[in-house]
Amino acid sequence: MSDADETWEVNRARDGKDETFESNLPKKGPLGQAFAPVAGFGITLRNFFKPTVTEQYPRVKTPPMPRYHGRHQLNRYADGLEKCIGCELCAWACPADAIYVEADSNTPDNQVSPGERYGRVYQINYLRCIFCGLCIEACPTRALTMTNEYELAGPTREGLIYEKQDLLAPLEEGMLQAPHPMVPGTTDGDYYRGDVTEVVKEQLEWVRTNRPDEPTLPENAALAAEEAR
Amino acid sequence: MTATADKAAVETVTLTIDGQEVTVPKGTLIIRAAEQIGVEIPRFCDHPALKPAGACRQCLVDVASPGPDGNLRAFPKPQASCTMAVTEGMVVNTQHTSEEADRAQKGVMELLLINHPLDCPVCDKGGECPLQNQAMSHGHSETRFVDVKRIFEKPLPLSSEILLDRERCVLCQRCTRFSKEIAGDAFIDLQNRGAMQQIGTFNENVLDFDGYTPAAPAAEDESGRAFSSYYSGNTVQICPVGALTSAAYRFRSRPFDLVSSPGISEHDSSGSAIRTDHRRGKILRRLADNDPVVNEDWITDKDRFAFSWQNLSDRLERPLVRKDGELVEASWPEAIAAAAAGLKAARDGKGVGVLPGGRVTLEDAYAYGKFARVALGTNDIDHRTRLASAEEQAFLGSTVAASGLGVTFADLEKAPSVLMVGFEPEDEGGVVFLRLRKSLGKQKVFTAAPFLSRGAEKLAASLLPVAPGGEAALLDGLDGDAVEALSAEGAVIIVGERLAATPGALTAAASLATRTGARLAWIPRRAGERGAVEAGTLPGLLPGGRAATDATARAGVAEAWGVDSLPSTEGRDAAAIIAAASAGDLDALVVGGVTASDVTGLADAVANAGFVVSLEVRRSDVAEQADVVLPVAPPSEKAGTFVNWEGRLRSFATAIATDALSDYRVLDILARELGADLHAGTIAEINGELAALGAAPAPQRPAVPAAKAPKAPKKGDVVLASWHQLIDEGALQDGEPYLAGTGRATVARVSKATAKAAGFSEGAITVTGATGESISVPAVITDMVDGVVWLPTKSPGSWVAQELGVAPGTVVTVKGGA
Numbered sequence A: 001m002s003d004a005d006e007t008w009e010v011n012r013a014r015d016g017k018d019e020t021f022e023s024n025l026p027k028k029g030p031l032g033q034a035f036a037p038v039a040g041f042g043i044t045l046r047n048f049f050k051p052t053v054t055e056q057y058p059r060v061k062t063p064p065m066p067r068y069h070g071r072h073q074l075n076r077y078a079d080g081l082e083k084c085i086g087c088e089l090c091a092w093a094c095p096a097d098a099i100y101v102e103a104d105s106n107t108p109d110n111q112v113s114p115g116e117r118y119g120r121v122y123q124i125n126y127l128r129c130i131f132c133g134l135c136i137e138a139c140p141t142r143a144l145t146m147t148n149e150y151e152l153a154g155p156t157r158e159g160l161i162y163e164k165q166d167l168l169a170p171l172e173e174g175m176l177q178a179p180h181p182m183v184p185g186t187t188d189g190d191y192y193r194g195d196v197t198e199v200v201k202e203q204l205e206w207v208r209t210n211r212p213d214e215p216t217l218p219e220n221a222a223l224a225a226e227e228a229r
Numbered sequence B: 001m002t003a004t005a006d007k008a009a010v011e012t013v014t015l016t017i018d019g020q021e022v023t024v025p026k027g028t029l030i031i032r033a034a035e036q037i038g039v040e041i042p043r044f045c046d047h048p049a050l051k052p053a054g055a056c057r058q059c060l061v062d063v064a065s066p067g068p069d070g071n072l073r074a075f076p077k078p079q080a081s082c083t084m085a086v087t088e089g090m091v092v093n094t095q096h097t098s099e100e101a102d103r104a105q106k107g108v109m110e111l112l113l114i115n116h117p118l119d120c121p122v123c124d125k126g127g128e129c130p131l132q133n134q135a136m137s138h139g140h141s142e143t144r145f146v147d148v149k150r151i152f153e154k155p156l157p158l159s160s161e162i163l164l165d166r167e168r169c170v171l172c173q174r175c176t177r178f179s180k181e182i183a184g185d186a187f188i189d190l191q192n193r194g195a196m197q198q199i200g201t202f203n204e205n206v207l208d209f210d211g212y213t214p215a216a217p218a219a220e221d222e223s224g225r226a227f228s229s230y231y232s233g234n235t236v237q238i239c240p241v242g243a244l245t246s247a248a249y250r251f252r253s254r255p256f257d258l259v260s261s262p263g264i265s266e267h268d269s270s271g272s273a274i275r276t277d278h279r280r281g282k283i284l285r286r287l288a289d290n291d292p293v294v295n296e297d298w299i300t301d302k303d304r305f306a307f308s309w310q311n312l313s314d315r316l317e318r319p320l321v322r323k324d325g326e327l328v329e330a331s332w333p334e335a336i337a338a339a340a341a342g343l344k345a346a347r348d349g350k351g352v353g354v355l356p357g358g359r360v361t362l363e364d365a366y367a368y369g370k371f372a373r374v375a376l377g378t379n380d381i382d383h384r385t386r387l388a389s390a391e392e393q394a395f396l397g398s399t400v401a402a403s404g405l406g407v408t409f410a411d412l413e414k415a416p417s418v419l420m421v422g423f424e425p426e427d428e429g430g431v432v433f434l435r436l437r438k439s440l441g442k443q444k445v446f447t448a449a450p451f452l453s454r455g456a457e458k459l460a461a462s463l464l465p466v467a468p469g470g471e472a473a474l475l476d477g478l479d480g481d482a483v484e485a486l487s488a489e490g491a492v493i494i495v496g497e498r499l500a501a502t503p504g505a506l507t508a509a510a511s512l513a514t515r516t517g518a519r520l521a522w523i524p525r526r527a528g529e530r531g532a533v534e535a536g537t538l539p540g541l542l543p544g545g546r547a548a549t550d551a552t553a554r555a556g557v558a559e560a561w562g563v564d565s566l567p568s569t570e571g572r573d574a575a576a577i578i579a580a581a582s583a584g585d586l587d588a589l590v591v592g593g594v595t596a597s598d599v600t601g602l603a604d605a606v607a608n609a610g611f612v613v614s615l616e617v618r619r620s621d622v623a624e625q626a627d628v629v630l631p632v633a634p635p636s637e638k639a640g641t642f643v644n645w646e647g648r649l650r651s652f653a654t655a656i657a658t659d660a661l662s663d664y665r666v667l668d669i670l671a672r673e674l675g676a677d678l679h680a681g682t683i684a685e686i687n688g689e690l691a692a693l694g695a696a697p698a699p700q701r702p703a704v705p706a707a708k709a710p711k712a713p714k715k716g717d718v719v720l721a722s723w724h725q726l727i728d729e730g731a732l733q734d735g736e737p738y739l740a741g742t743g744r745a746t747v748a749r750v751s752k753a754t755a756k757a758a759g760f761s762e763g764a765i766t767v768t769g770a771t772g773e774s775i776s777v778p779a780v781i782t783d784m785v786d787g788v789v790w791l792p793t794k795s796p797g798s799w800v801a802q803e804l805g806v807a808p809g810t811v812v813t814v815k816g817g818a
């Protein structure tokens, strides 16, 4: 006798009268009652004739909806400077406390983003992130957006704390790896408004002098491609 | 506000604010009266510690007051509530009850924001910004301004530490008012007019700051030079916007990242209340905490910015033991065993000397004292790793130790006259200077020094010119104005720790105090000095001012400590311990937070002593030479008590919990290994014992000193004068280049006649000590006593103890040229 039955007995005894209970389910006819034990096979049978929904993941990957909240990305301006200014507003907005930012000063030798300030340390802990997207709303420079990447599992905890280099957008064609100076005569406002559209020669010159081996310099492109291979 | 004033005598005024009646003392400002009933009026320029300015106009309220006929008459326009004092029957309507006031405030806010960059994401003030907050609570939510905003180059470094963003400035003038009214360093002021009005620095030559240039170059604005003040960090704290920021904290964090812990500054004997803001166990900034009885709202830049020393790469995390000539990391049990073995051998041999240093907390000092006497059986302990004398010890034992709260900050402020001897208010006093300056014009200040330092000058002090060594004679022979002023009720004589260098000077100061009825205040430089005196880390002093030479006192302490007897042999003082260790007359040394480069001869002593145990936070020059190094906690990682110069107990709790041990814990463990129980395992135990011991009865104290004044130096001899500048190369200021840049440039000072005799006209000067070592630094001809050369004690290029190897007060040779 299970515990529940015992309770039942006790209650009944206490009430001192017999009770009857009626099921809410519709009553089955005699035929229905006869087939009841095998009725479940009906569902199986019915699904033989329906379209297949099985996903062949991970052999076949299906793209999610375009606005799916996946892994974050730290974007860049057209000349390769980072958009993130290390303001920590994303960290402030995060309800799960998944973001950790430490900012620092841009200097003439180390201009990472336009303006005075850049994010030196940027971490998102994907064990905490709930993909709500509040950080994206908070970001004043549109540095932070979300990609569609959803494969965020791993064997270690450390591996799921993504660092800045894991989150930075890849350099597109024509972009120059930061740090390098801003386009001469522009302000961070010009960058923000989208007035900077390409790398200029002063920036190329600066990188040539300071990091001649920089793979994103046009003259090093062939070499870099080779190395990548 | 002086709440202590006699309540009955205070005239009060009753007025109505937002329909609520309130009675306040006459002369109260409307904004303060409103605060008392919980009505918050928005403000920027108003600051309780500064004089009203009415600069920002954010605090406008509607005011009506009864006219001569008794009828209520409203002011035609809203009035600034931070400048207007309350009157009887006044009716004030703030933004809560008056649409007019609300509209006025919103209008002011709109004007303030017209040229404001609103770059909150890159602004250090974001998240704790009164402008942000008040724009949200009292501003329009939409801007109507569509034109281009005014642009300034930013940031503009006023000094290496203080950065100014003129775009964000709301021209409240808190910074300039602080600099002028409180610190007396009017390096910055309002410049230009209209939209171009801005804060800027002025040329120090114009303002007569000759010879006090900052050490590092700072950018110049249109007209100016750099902002070189020991108190400049306070402007950053009181700036209501992100216009003034510090280079050290720039972009380091947001307020919501920070955990704030209250604390006490470890940098001087004032015991200023500070707030330590840390993130993930790392200190990011320190702010002044308001403590009306001690530092009020202000701290020095050293208190504020010098904290990175404790987390530099040379921070010790594990004990070190010397093996085959190399210091290697060891476990605690191994290191303690090694230290105990070495000390035991030395104890049974020629003995051990203990140098706790002057930065210890009261509890640590007590443990050092007890450790020396109980575990090592010696009186060879002295925290005074500076100029000291037996006379000073007698003075400390008879007048300072266990005397409780003596002269206080408030007494200094109220004193009708103050005499400072062997004490530089700005360089050695920190916030003591600010307190004295508060009474500028109401107080007669005299300073006995070779020249009028900038700090003394800002106090409008009268100089009693004296060469080092002449203080005793000066005090004995003092008459005229100074004696008359000091005879006034409440007058104070401040003696600094440097006075110990002149025989007879402390005796003379004490007798002058008796002669004039002035009160005596001993203001040492380092934070632990007073606590160490209380705890008895002097060769001739036991806790509570008991003389170690007095058998009854010894017996009493021995009983309290549960030991048979205390060592009765006369102890050596710090200089003697160092000499003995160098000469091989001591077998071992236990050294606390002392830097060898600060103390002449210590490096030799450490090298020659057979066995050295160092209790250090960092791999200091002493630790590097030691045989066993036991890591201890810096003040932010431990709890304890500093006793400030007033005798006030300044207890603080652990700001950042780590597993670093305080000195007393380490000594307690070490003593056990040596077979003695110190009962000094916890702060409660130590404080319990200290309280039980109490102050010594008069007969058990050392006698009041009676030393003779020295002979005056020969004519033609040049005597070295020296003191630490507040911002210099002290070990506790390491790792803070921005702060170092605001220190004063290193210069030597000589009088015209001395310069002439030395063949100096311009450029560098070379000072050579008796040992033949010398220092060459640029010199400035100063209006000062002849036959004296002044050098900063540990400023860049002028490490007197290490490079010159002679003490201030000795005769040196001076030559023009490098």
Ligand code: SF4
Pocket (backbone or CB within 6 Å): A083, A084, A085, A086, A087, A088, A089, A090, A091, A101, A119, A138, A139, A140, A141, A142, A143, A144
């Ligand atoms: S990602 Fe955006 S919100 Fe986050 S720190 Fe960078 S700029 Fe600020």
Ligand code: SF4
Pocket (backbone or CB within 6 Å): B116, B117, B118, B119, B120, B121, B123, B124, B125, B126, B127, B129, B130, B131, B132, B168, B240, B241, B242, B243
């Ligand atoms: S001062 Fe305040 S309002 Fe102005 S930019 Fe900084 S945080 Fe924003």
Ligand code: SF4
Pocket (backbone or CB within 6 Å): B168, B169, B170, B171, B172, B173, B174, B175, B176, B199, B238, B239, B240, B241, B243, B244
């Ligand atoms: S810098 Fe700050 S404190 Fe100074 S006037 Fe401007 S807003 Fe006020």
Ligand code: FES
Pocket (backbone or CB within 6 Å): B042, B043, B044, B045, B046, B053, B054, B055, B056, B057, B058, B059, B060, B080, B081, B082, B083
């Ligand atoms: S607070 Fe009153 S005018 Fe600024």
